[in-house]
Amino acid sequence: MDVNSVGILFPGQGAQAVGMGRWLCETYPLAADRFAQAADILGYDLRELCEKGPEEKLNATEFSQPALFTVGIAAAEVLAAEFPERLQNVTAAAGLSLGEYTAVCFAGGLDFQDALRLVQKRGQAMQAAADAVQSGMASVLGLDLETLDKLCGQARNDDVLRPANLLCPGNIAVSGHLTAIDRLEKAALEAGAIKVVRLNVAGAFHTSLMQPAVETLTAALKEMPLRQTRIPVYSNVDSAPHQSADEIRDLLSKQVTQPVLWEASVRRMMQDGVEGFLEVGTGRVLRGTLKRIERKFPSDGFGDE
Numbered sequence: 001m002d003v004n005s006v007g008i009l010f011p012g013q014g015a016q017a018v019g020m021g022r023w024l025c026e027t028y029p030l031a032a033d034r035f036a037q038a039a040d041i042l043g044y045d046l047r048e049l050c051e052k053g054p055e056e057k058l059n060a061t062e063f064s065q066p067a068l069f070t071v072g073i074a075a076a077e078v079l080a081a082e083f084p085e086r087l088q089n090v091t092a093a094a095g096l097s098l099g100e101y102t103a104v105c106f107a108g109g110l111d112f113q114d115a116l117r118l119v120q121k122r123g124q125a126m127q128a129a130a131d132a133v134q135s136g137m138a139s140v141l142g143l144d145l146e147t148l149d150k151l152c153g154q155a156r157n158d159d160v161l162r163p164a165n166l167l168c169p170g171n172i173a174v175s176g177h178l179t180a181i182d183r184l185e186k187a188a189l190e191a192g193a194i195k196v197v198r199l200n201v202a203g204a205f206h207t208s209l210m211q212p213a214v215e216t217l218t219a220a221l222k223e224m225p226l227r228q229t230r231i232p233v234y235s236n237v238d239s240a241p242h243q244s245a246d247e248i249r250d251l252l253s254k255q256v257t258q259p260v261l262w263e264a265s266v267r268r269m270m271q272d273g274v275e276g277f278l279e280v281g282t283g284r285v286l287r288g289t290l291k292r293i294e295r296k297f298p299s300d301g302f303g304d305e
Contacts, residue, residue, distance in 0.1 A: 130203025
């Protein structure tokens, strides 16, 4: 990718798949070492879980978040060691929800060990909040935000329901009580949605139903020695670039209950001079959103082969 300014992107929950990280660990000892270190910190064999499953366990929030984080950092470190030219023009970072923690770590705001412990606490707290109520998320394809927001208001009743992941034109995820999502699905299809896809997540992330996780996460963030990042990290909460440790700490604590402004973040990175994107970790989800945001914008990936 022959551009002068690259934005590095890290995927979030939902991108996990059994087998992720296998190629990295088998090909690069550096990646295998990171997974071994992660196992010591987490107290279980993360590499075996990623490579062999079971899928149900890997999909659980408390396991998928540390897994995605470790794959992302391992892939980035392999790039830095083996293909430094692919990172030399990286001037900005962002990550989708959980991926924002990977971005902060990559950008030097957190050490791997501290970041992994933080991600583990985040996953556990979000899992506990999700277990307390029947909730979830669904991607609605083919409707604009204004229409979808109106439909959420009509389907909400006394439940929680809101657009939560503003990914790209025509792909917005809603989050809330399952009963409300059931009502929204029918209304969305009647309003012209192409389809509604239930997401493989434990609960209503990025809504007030995650408020019980905020206290735990805020306390954990206060204990973590965050540093100013060497490159800007674009926040899901406000789509703006941040490098201050205090600002990043505050935004990460808010992120769990606030909508993910992914499309706005990508567009802001473009406005700020980013000329191409590099998705690092597992899957191709973020490159898919990029094609819907700006089809001809160059992008590449590195992680699972």
